[in-house]
Amino acid sequence: MRLTQLMRPAFALAAAAVVAVGFGVPPAKAAPKKGGVMTFVVPDEPPSWDGHRETTFALIHPFAPFYSLLIKVNPENPSSPTDFVCDLCTEMPKPADGGKTYTFKLRQGVKFHDGTPLTAHDVVASFKKIISPPKGVTSARVAYFVMVDSVSAPDNHTVVFKLKYPSGAFIPALATPYNFIYSKAKLDADIRWYEKNVMGSGPFKFVAREAGAFVKGERNKDFYVKDRPYLDGFEAIFSSKQALRVQAIRGDRAAIEFRGFPPKSRDDLVKALGKDITVQESPWNCVLLFTPNSKKKPFDDVRVRRALTLAVDRWGGSKHLSQIAIVKPVGGVSYPDHPLAPKKAELEQIAGFWPDINKSRAEAKRLLKEAGQENLKFTLINRAIDQPYTIVGTWLIDQWRQIGVTVDQKMDPTGPFYAKLRSSDFDVTMDFNCQSVINPLLDIGKFLSADKGNESYGGYTDRTLDKMFDDMNRTGDEAEQKKLMLAFEKRVLDEQAHSFVTLWWNRIIPHRSYVKGWKVSPSHYLNQDLANVWLDK
């Protein structure tokens, strides 16, 4: 993470880029100023307004400021994958009952925007809707809470979660930014009320929304955190074209876009605006994968699959691709900066991450020859999205060319792309895993056997892998989790070569320098309630 005041353009782009990515010194802390309306651009628009139902970041950016959460990622330290703090609760609880009971005490005097008090019953009703929605109601995060046995409110200010087994995945799942706390009264009257209406207890109150155009919020004067929020309001403007979003920041029609821009846009803005632009960067909890179809010949042969990953120079790719695409960190299946992720030395033992790429490619050629696939040809299907899909797809083709493999790339719009994945109509596909709160114990569910129903498209069944996942999620012992995670990484990426990581994404947020108090996090879903944001104008 870097928070960087950039130099005047006279020092040229190169100097600015160095400062931005390497030697940034955070500016001295100034006293926050109250007032002002911040305008930001959002690349997409959510289908409904119900956080429990939707999965898109487009819901978080304009709607998260209206809601409270039980706990959240620490806004002062959002880059930490393990730093969680209370939002509605008063203190992070210590697990009891051998790690199976969590008791949260709630703040007193919290009110919804309509003036009604927020109690533990509202929290329970919200989590029941998320964990076990009634028939006909969709919740996108049921699977996050498989470990939860019950949630109850013994009194108005206490919430108790009882787990079926101790799990390290529970607290991160609880901090998921979509877990908006809704009013029980509203849910009782109409459980789908929140799909088309807004009424929370967050730092901002809903003012207006125009379909396809904007969402507007104003300061919640009764917000439970003293002196927050600083802003009088915000305006989220939907804008689907990236070029326009960049120009909107340049022309000061918007102060920031929270998803992220490619390196070229960052450089253009730095060149055009100099000290008026600040760049924050962070590794991103999103990763591009490529997955062979194990049901299809010759990809049913582990030697062929292994050859494909051995051909890819991730260390070199990180260096060069990061200059043109939103990818950079090298890592395995778990988020690279997480304590459970393999260290560099451990990673270098896994196929595809060997430090000597020539040795790796020689092994790839040997495996292909052994499998009788020296002249392998196949089609890579990819999403027709420039950043970073097309760029990384094209790079992969070149990597495979170097072991004598010929690949055609077929780009599909999102709909047809997923249709092909679900019907296993592909040789090798690009895929991605993008999550909000860094929770490797659940995030790696993507790599389980196909029949586990978790968007694993390789078509393989691997019960050993599934058992490792279950064991990891059922132990509270971090050393055991780490050991199992390393074994899981080796099995997915190397021994069975089911699916492969290319590079992790790199989040680049250039914003107007007058925007203060917002810190970049490793996910575009996190730290978006805007309570701490202020404008230095």
Added chain:
Amino acid sequence: MYQYTLKRMLLMIPTLLGAGILVFILMRLIPGDICVLRMAGGSGYVDPKAIANCHAELGLDRSPVMQFLDFIWGFARFDFGNSMWTGRPIVEEISLRFELSLQIAIMATLTAILLAIPLGTISAVKQNTWIDYLVRGFSIAGIAMPSFWLGILIILGLLITTKSVFGTPWMPPIKYVPIWVDPLYNLSMTIFPALATGYRYSAVATRMTRSALLEVLREDYVRTARAKGLVQQVIIRRHALKNALLPVVTIIGIEFAFLMGGLVVTEQVFNLNGLGKLFVASVSNHDYAMTQALVMLVVAIFIFTNFVVDIVYAWLDPRIRYK
């Protein structure tokens, strides 16, 4: 004339029905599923039961025949239902955007008419002079330049120019405000897309005006008028231009209808929340209900515009009579 009008209106029914069948089938031929897109778009885990539940909620678990009959019956009652993507009434979603698209279409058409008719006339009258070459170059550039690209150039030009002149870069607003709320703000947003689109539109119309006028100017009745001693201005304005405008009116009519739903990229370039953007979003989201309603709306606009063009024909050329 009444009979003709009635006949034209009745003919709308099979045309709309045909368009309805076509869009219904085509939308379902596109691979993909709105529920998968909505719930698994972020590649997160989604319970297959949730997807089945979503299908039932949207009525996608019923047979295609039932879905089609529902759509046609709803359309016959002007009840388009709700958007499958947002769950909001389609009429509400479209009417929000219709106002902006109509304003841009009118402004672009006015720009085109104001540019095309004088330039096309001058070009024809001054055939093969430097003025003619200049106008032809101007119009060919307009045809060659996509309006969205011109739009990008306009925005970049404004940013660079204002920064160097005033020290602060300026670009058109990216949030629409109706013209009656704040006319200046509204025009500062809409004038540039109208110019970018109007220029391309005018280029086609300029060339059409020029060639039609050249043809008319060679007619016997124009020679007779000249022989009678009428001044050139009167010949052009009163006798030649009116006849030459028939094909120009056709072009203007078609382009106007196109602008109502076809400004897909230009709308994105200027962040205009118009029908074109909604069209693209609804197709890529597999929102069958919204796409079907939009196609029917655009077909209706085309039919209506053609009808108006026919009426204008009769006004321009009294020899044309509809029976």
